[in-house]
Amino acid sequence: MGIWSRSQNTSMLESSLTLTSVSRIRATLISAVMLCGLGVAHANPSLVKVEYLPRQDLLCALLPGASIKEEWKVELLARQAEFETLWNAQGPRLMEAAETITGKRFPPEQIEAQLTLCNTPSESFAATGRVSINMRYALRSFTSTPVPMRYKVDTLFHELLHVFLFKNPIQNSRLLEENASEPERVRSHLHLLALQKAVLLKLNEPDALKDVIAIDSQLPGGYYKRAWAIVNATDDAYLGYVAEASR
C-alpha cells in the first residue's frame, strides 16, 4: 500500500509538472492529498510483499516425487501478475476489515508472501513474518480443474490471519474449551475461519466465502472441513469466535 501510494503520488507530481493552469495544479495537489489520505486509511502500508523465486523451489523439488515441471514454472511466471493484481485489489481491504472488526492490528513489519510450486501446503511462519502459498492447484498446466486465482488470494489472507492471531493470541477461550476434544489443527482454525467469514461477509463477498468453504473442505485430512462445520454450525456461531478474537 505504501509503495502504491508513493508511486501514485510521484505520478501525480510528474503529471502536475505538465500543467500550466494554477487551478489545475491546485486540483492535482488536492487529488494527490486525497490519494495519500486513502492510502493512510488502509492500516498497513506495503505490509505484504508477494514474490515468486523459482530458485527457492530448487531444494524441495529434489525430494522423491516432488519434481516441478518446467511448464508449471512458465505458467506461474506468466500469471504472477494476475495474482498480484487480484491481491492488490483485495488484500488491503481484507486486512483492513479484519482490523476494523477486531479492533486489533496486524504487526507493522513487512510480511513476505512467497509463491511456491513445492509439494507443500500453504503455511505461515508467523514468528519470522513469512508465509508460503502453494500455487500448484491454481495452474491449468498442473490440473484440469484448477482453483480460481481469487481462492489463492483468500489463501494468502488465511495465512496472514495466522500471523495476525500469533500477534494477537486468543486468551481464555471458552469456545476452545468447548472444543477441547477436537484435533489441534481444527481448534487452531476456529477463530481464524470465523474471522475470515466475518471479513468476507462485511465486504459483501458471499461468492468468495462460498468458494473458500467448499475448496478448504476438500483439503486432505478433513481438518478444515471440520473447522468450517463448527464455525457454520448455526447462522451466528461464527460471531462467538469473532467476539473472542476481538477482546
Ligand SMILES: [Zn+2]
Ligand atoms: Zn491455516
